Amino acid sequence: MTATLERTTVTPVATRVPVGRGYRFELVKLLSQWRVRLLLLACWLAPAVFIAFVSEQSSLPTDTLFGRWMHTTGWAGALVMLGFCGTWALPLVTSVVAGDVFAAEDRLGTWRHLLVAVRSTRRIFVAKALASLSVILLVVVGLATSSVLGGLLTVGNRPLVGLDGHLLTPGDAAGKVLLAWLAVLAPTLALAAIGLLGSVALGGSPMGLLLPTAVALAMQLAQMLPLPVAVRLSLPGYAFVAWNGLFTVPGQLGPLLVGVAVSLVWAVAATALAYVVFVRRDFTSLSHDGSGRRAVTAGALPLIALLGATVAVVAAVSPASGSGIDQAKVQRSVSVAFGHLYRLQAALLHRPAVTEARLAVTSSCDKGDGLIAAEGSGNDWRCVVTWHLPRVAAQGTAIYQLDVKSDGRFTADGDGPKDVNGYYPVRTPTGDEPNPLWQFDANVGLLSTTKG
Structure with missing residues (x-):
């Protein structure tokens, strides 16, 4: 085998x-x-x-x-x-x-x-x-x-x-x-x-x-x-x-x-x-x-x-249409930012404190000197801001030139009066800084509505 x-x-x-x-x-x-x-x-x-x-x-x-x-x-x-x-x-x-x-x-x-x-x-x-x-x-x-x-x-x-x-x-x-x-x-x-x-x-x-x-x-x-x-x-x-x-x-x-x-x-x-x-x-x-x-x-x-x-x-x-930037939104954003910064300026200058409600800030804005529709981006926006101080009869007025970007961000450049939004230094805890109302950045909510 x-x-x-x-x-x-x-x-x-x-x-x-x-x-x-x-x-x-x-x-x-x-x-x-x-x-x-x-x-x-x-x-x-x-x-x-x-x-x-x-x-x-x-x-x-x-x-x-x-x-x-x-x-x-x-x-x-x-x-x-x-x-x-x-x-x-x-x-x-x-x-x-x-x-x-x-x-x-x-x-x-x-x-x-x-x-x-x-x-x-x-x-x-x-x-x-x-x-x-x-x-x-x-x-x-x-x-x-x-x-x-x-x-x-x-x-x-x-x-x-x-x-x-x-x-x-x-x-x-x-x-x-x-x-x-x-x-x-x-x-x-x-x-x-x-x-x-x-x-x-x-x-x-x-x-x-x-x-x-x-x-x-x-x-x-x-x-x-x-x-x-x-x-x-x-x-x-x-x-x-x-x-x-x-x-x-x-x-x-x-x-x-x-x-x-x-x-x-x-x-x-x-x-x-x-x-x-x-x-x-x-x-x-x-x-x-x-x-x-x-x-x-x-x-x-x-x-x-x-x-x-x-x-x-x-x-x-989306609740917004077009560019999302219109006159009412710009006016509201400018008014809110101005009210907050006015209080900051008052504190830096050791002025009496005042609330935004007492200031009652309002803005009137147009674009292209009112010759074109007040909507969309551009550097030809102009706003007149008014506010009231307690126990002061006359209302305050300030003018701003706005450069509004397509994404809603804008820069406001003070155009008088000088004692409000002109360029001058103010004393801060970190040293002298430009007047906070001289130039400021703010934002338009593209999806926000113009109601309220």
Whole structure:
């Protein structure tokens, strides 16, 4: 009898790398890049240095929201940096991090090695998306922390003048500044998701890296145009400016909530599109460098359809129409801000205190010397403010020239009488400052009604 021995060959089963291990690997890859390290270092140090430098200057960035109060309180510097970051820094961060996280593998030709190691396109996408999100969050935390500490250490924890002239205690200012920085996370996530989509769809093309910045610039240009309020609020970057409404009483939260919701919808939609394009990609082609047709059909067209849908929804539920800026809203905003700032001026000049109700401030505003309809943005608004003081027979009168922006923010420039809204220094706890009624910033609620 012959015994036959059969040798059985056991093929080891390839196991997929867990998402957690892939995430750590992708995070280490990102943090090992010199440009990412330099970006993190700049975001954690530059805001504090900038605020400390500007706060020591005699000339302040008064054309920037809250810039005129940087000598008064440290919280103003954090808000000035927030405005700058929403315009330039955060779009650049999303381009450098999210816009390159997939394209870098195409340029280096390392997809085959990564697929062999991980064995799952889905887990690769999740790991890369989470790693880029972690770096972006670390950047935002650094910007916020550095700007707040820089302002508080340089100027101090003092009350902040709100966007309608009312005075916020340091505690209230701290809470609202924190909420404002949290609010800009939503449009930052939307830009990051657009960066992921561009990085996946365009491959190693430089356009994928530049896409978030290009989209942010396009949205900034759109905000300068006289667009209907429904279109303005439907842009995913509107929350970069809508945080202004946190600093009024009552808060103008409608535009902010709409902007945050739209940004989150865009973030989810763009990330889902990037995922679909990535898992359907043919990785066997070594010369793959993105596809123009895929970028249009899987990226641009769905997002354009999403923009149309959000415009339709916002227009249907919005209580405002047109530009959202009309005569009654401007008059009400000017009256409220003047009343608050008049009380602040009276306190600084050691005059008897008076309430807004006793002042009974009213405003009469027109546009273009009354030759055109008093609505919409423009630098040709003119307002005559009147008020009454107790036990004074004559009423006070002051004139302001207004520059109203399309997003509702306006700057009022005093045009007499000089003893009321002229330029002269007043004594404050931090030194001599310009008369608070000389120039001030305020905001028109785009979604508010003109009743009441």
